[in-house]
Amino acid sequence: MDKLSMVDAFFHARGVHTMDGYHQQMPLEGEVRIPSGCAISGIIDRSGKRFSARDAITSISVMHDRSNGLGGGFAGYGIYPEYKDYTALHIFYYSSEAKRACEDFLEEHFDLINLSKIPTKKHPAITDVPLIWRYFVTALPTKLSFSQLDEDEYTARCVIRINREIEGAYVFSSGKDMGVFKAVGYPEDVGEFYMLDEYEGYSWTVHGRYPTNTPGWWGGSHPFSLLSYSVVHNGEISSYDANRRYIEMYGYACTLQTDTEVITYMIDYLHRRMGLTLEEVSHVLAAPFWSTIERKDEKERAEYTYLRNTFASMLITGPFSIILGFKNGLMALNDRLKLRSLVAAEKGSRVYLASEEAAIRVIEPNPDRLWYPSGGKAVIVTLDSVQEGEEHGYQLPVSAL
């Protein structure tokens, strides 16, 4: 199929010709791959104390020029305590038929505990708004047992199916006690649009997008998310097609052709499905150079070699800095050459991660420590502890800054 007919087919598949209340002239994510820059930021309170997204909004607004108004979004963890045992599905619809078809599918596969429109408020910079709905669901026990899958796998497959098969419906968040909020616009405007001040969570990540020439589509904004994993990413990975063609063997459909999507799927595969620790995941995605591996002691050398060889096609090359949100924590990871900026800081129980130091200092002018994680060395923060950090990366004495 040539590019033009692909675009036509994609419009058709997305129900663009029939959608009401939403019109998109430009091709969508999926037909056009747009290399992107970006800004990222993340905050977690390790004590588990919940706080609003205000700091995240302030942090990202400092990096306004790293985005271009064609995409922004947030992921908040711990935001749905009253529904924490249920999967929160956030869904964009481009037509009422899509909504009906998707809800039929949901009825068939899940118990719907609650559903509502996601509250938004009109914002002059946010236009072409699709229908945005939220469902708290749990897998139908009979269907689940019939499927012989565990609940996560069952949910993931349903999400992938909706995104692949139901025209005009796109599930952009599918975790428990967490949610993604994203749109076409600058991230600070997106925060206002979703009224994120009114939510409270123990961790927030945020993304401002700078695709160099983009259609800008709501679903293409970041964070990209599957189950409780959410990824914000700055970079354009050169290994994209190697990674995509490999991960697609395991049931993932990279329909959006964005780097972030494929990174999210690889993390889901390695962490949830293969049972690697997040640190081990980082040794796959940003594997140390062979020369570094060779310098390790025998046991470690064997482990690193094994991971790198076994999951060779999941090595990411090219620039990336990502912040992964997961249940109870955040992980930040730079590509092994550190081709994109990433800064980490800590103050009391709070840990801050951002593309730029200014984005941290604007919300925490006096961190206890601040450091630049080395390429390929993950900073993993969970509700009770910070792993690594100190030993990895270049730490500046705070007083010198």
Add this chain to the structure above:
Amino acid sequence: MGINYLYPPFEIIRNQDRCITCRVCERQCANLVHHYDAEKGRMTADESLCVNCHRCVSLCPTRALKIVKTDHTFKENANWKTEVIEDIYRQAQTGGVLLASMGTPKDYPVYWDKMLINASQVTNPSIDPLREPMETRTYLGKKNSKIERDSEGRIITNTTGQLKMDIPIMFSAMSYGSISYNAHKSLAIAASELGTFYNTGEGGLHKDFYHYGKHTIVQVASGRFGVHPDYLNAGAAIEIKMGQGAKPGIGGHLPGSKIGEDISATRMIPLYADAISPAPHHDIYSIEDLRQLVYALKEATRYTKPIIVKVAAVHNISAIASGIARSGADIIAIDGFRGGTGAAPLRIRDNVGIPIELALASVDQRLRQEGIRGNVSLVVGGSIRSSSDVIKAIALGADAVYIATSALVALGCHLCRTCHSGKCNWGIATQNPELVKRLNPDVGSQHLVNLITAWNHEIKEMMGGMGINSIEALRGNRLMLRGIGLNETELKILGISHAGQ
């Protein structure tokens, strides 16, 4: 002998002013082309015997010689071309199958030359190979599909059956017999120095070469020549040869005249007996039978060595490869129809099989669709001529490539395509001791090391240009390729977009 309708294809131009009648050309030409005419006091030549191997030209101290294509011609005819007419004359005269060597010289599309490689600009930086590590190390072999841990929770790192190579290039199978002792030795030394592998072909392993075992792939072909437990255990991997790109569906034939003492001992066959390896392995008539041989070889080597299955690129190759991937093989080697050989029936060499580029693209895609790409590594050969061919092969989905013709060219082969005559003037495809001596293995291996080192530099430069610093991230990365002048079907099979898209 009746009338010979054939006019010699080449003419020997000798500049009599320069010729000093040193008679080097006479001594160097195993085809007995040059003679000294004592009466006239000058050199003459019987050009009908010349194969255009350039040996005399290269060694003539005064550059008095050149070989040119004859301009003698048939009446022009786009359908009945010279070679077609001449082949008919030949067969009408002999009643025999026409033999040829090396890869097909025909003008089929070379898809490598119709693909262009990507480079980074601005949004994703190039990586400077002079400043940053650029990794070309590859492991070949089946990848584990699940993680197992010991009681302490540490990953069990069982990686038997992997071939570690520092560069994604290996020397393809060429038997001792089809090529000379010195050619083999050159390959063995070079593979060891480069951290890669050479392949015994189906001729067994000469006793002198056992100490290169860590860098040797031992081949088991239908004839089982030279196959015994020590041989199987001597190499780093075992290759079962089912087919060969230059002559798919055809076995091998080493004429008895070439089976001297060393070769007879290495192959474990009588002196001067023809060595015929049929196309079929007479214990393999199905994919299940292949599986039994794969596991028999694994048993024989206590599951320590990867098993390669080599097939020719033919129609329906992706289904064949899928079967092999499920047979327990760790590596599939696919050989395209432009691959070389010491002797092949000409019609088969020129008409049977398919280009490796298309075979590779469709096999890689099929194995991915079936979710079994991780079960095997893919190695491709069949006319890999340069580092950019290597890059393109890996981006299409290969784990590594096999080279043979390029390696022989590095040793001095001038592609005269008469290996089957046994008179290789460059000491490569010959067993004549006088000719074998012409190839010095130390010099030969150095040329091979130089060639691959140069390619490796180029590969690193191109990878850096793409913003990729590890060969793993290039594998199957088809976004890095664009077609140029290809039709839709070709683009679809190759799985790439057209330039400009």
